[in-house]
Amino acid sequence: MPDAARHVLLSGEIDKACPFLKIYVLDGGMGAVNDLIDVRVDDATSEIQELIVGLSEAPRVIPTVYGYDERGSDLYARICDLETYYPYRTEWELLAGNIDSICGLVKRDEIVELGCGTATKSELLLRRMSSLSPESLRYVPIDVSEEMLMRTSARLAGSIDGLEVWPVAGDYHSGLKVVEQRPEASRLFMFMGSSLGNMSEQKRHELLTGIRSAGSRGDVLMVGVDFDKSQSALETAYNDPPGHDLWHHFLTNRLACLNRLFGGDFDPSVFQSRLNYNTEACRMEAQIWPKVDVTFTLPELNLRGVIKADERVTVDTSHKFKEDELDELLDAVGMRIMESYEEPSVKYALLLVEMT
Numbered sequence: 001m002p003d004a005a006r007h008v009l010l011s012g013e014i015d016k017a018c019p020f021l022k023i024y025v026l027d028g029g030m031g032a033v034n035d036l037i038d039v040r041v042d043d044a045t046s047e048i049q050e051l052i053v054g055l056s057e058a059p060r061v062i063p064t065v066y067g068y069d070e071r072g073s074d075l076y077a078r079i080c081d082l083e084t085y086y087p088y089r090t091e092w093e094l095l096a097g098n099i100d101s102i103c104g105l106v107k108r109d110e111i112v113e114l115g116c117g118t119a120t121k122s123e124l125l126l127r128r129m130s131s132l133s134p135e136s137l138r139y140v141p142i143d144v145s146e147e148m149l150m151r152t153s154a155r156l157a158g159s160i161d162g163l164e165v166w167p168v169a170g171d172y173h174s175g176l177k178v179v180e181q182r183p184e185a186s187r188l189f190m191f192m193g194s195s196l197g198n199m200s201e202q203k204r205h206e207l208l209t210g211i212r213s214a215g216s217r218g219d220v221l222m223v224g225v226d227f228d229k230s231q232s233a234l235e236t237a238y239n240d241p242p243g244h245d246l247w248h249h250f251l252t253n254r255l256a257c258l259n260r261l262f263g264g265d266f267d268p269s270v271f272q273s274r275l276n277y278n279t280e281a282c283r284m285e286a287q288i289w290p291k292v293d294v295t296f297t298l299p300e301l302n303l304r305g306v307i308k309a310d311e312r313v314t315v316d317t318s319h320k321f322k323e324d325e326l327d328e329l330l331d332a333v334g335m336r337i338m339e340s341y342e343e344p345s346v347k348y349a350l351l352l353v354e355m356t
């Protein structure tokens with residue numbers, strides 16, 4: 001049975017039970033991890049549809065979401081350790097260097113993080129916030145990568161006293177619907193790692209609208225934003241430095257992920273990869289291409305095709321914002337910037353955005 005179908009069953013069972021049932025509490029008087037809420041069933045149809053359209057004809061596209069199976073998530077975590085990859089390091093430094101100011105402005109009893117990954121940056125904030133208040137703090141991480149989500153949840157609950165973790169496996173939108181149905185709370189939403197740039201303009205609008213409806217007036221969104229900069233700086237950061245091949249495997253691993261999910265026969269080893277900056281669109285474009293013609297079949301999707309030698313397949317994009325580009329969008333969805341922590345040397349900002 002393909003994973004997508006297994007998730008449908010899993011999710012169906014969980015939906016019928018009490019979704020917020022607490023199943024185990026870690027020993028040692030630390031925090032607690034609640035039952036996983038799996039909402040991937042709601043996403044499967046549209047994600048698969050997007051994949052079928054993307055792979056059916058040139059210019060071919062594999063949606064970003066297929067980059068984050070267990071191996072893809074691990075590879076991304078290792079990319080974050082590369083000296084050249086400034087977004088992770090910069091965001092970490094902005095958060096650590098301004099943590100008192102942030103905690104002064106953001107007093108929340110629930111933190112909802114979209115695409116938590118390893119949550120090593122959020123951990124700084126969760127630790128500080130829980131040390132400042134005797135009340136227990138709730139953390140609701142949402143991520144498509146179930147394995148990473150559960151590892152992160154267990155690590156945080158196991159090491160932060162009084163932290164209650166409510167993991168949600170699924171797409172941002174389905175996860176936000178779960179949050180919307182939860183009891184009202186004052187919330188901090190986090191969307192880190194410049195992930196807002198990984199979506200089209202329309203999807204950015206839809207996502208911010210979804211966050212706004214899951215939140216209430218006065219709630220805050222913390223978001224990492226990467227600005228337009230020189231092509232060479234970006235291409236250095238988003239490609240493997242000499243002696244490394246993490247980016248390459250991160251990008252071509254999507255083919256292995258499709259093989260596993262849909263019974264496919266891609267051979268990732270015949271593909272090359274590169275991230276280029278499209279200066280007109282202000283967008284990093286991650287592409288893979290085969291050295292020879294490749295015939296592929298994805299039987300579970302009834303899909304068969306030929307990718308010609310050197311034909312580019314886009315597997316990820318990352319928009320780099322112009323100054324003030326976000327203001328209009330935030331205004332349109334009922335939000336406004338309340339504080340901006342910036343690192344001018346690499347043109348990166350951590351924004352606190354208030355819901356109006």
Ligand SMILES: C[S@@+](CC[C@H](N)C(=O)[O-])C[C@H]1O[C@@H](n2cnc3c(N)ncnc32)[C@H](O)[C@@H]1O
Binds near residue numbers: 148193
């Ligand atoms: C660029 S990483 C950022 C991870 C972490 N927030 C950080 O700042 O280091 C993106 C994360 O979002 C998750 N993700 C990607 N697309 C998603 C989607 N559509 N819905 C939910 N999670 C998604 C991935 O599994 C991954 O953990």
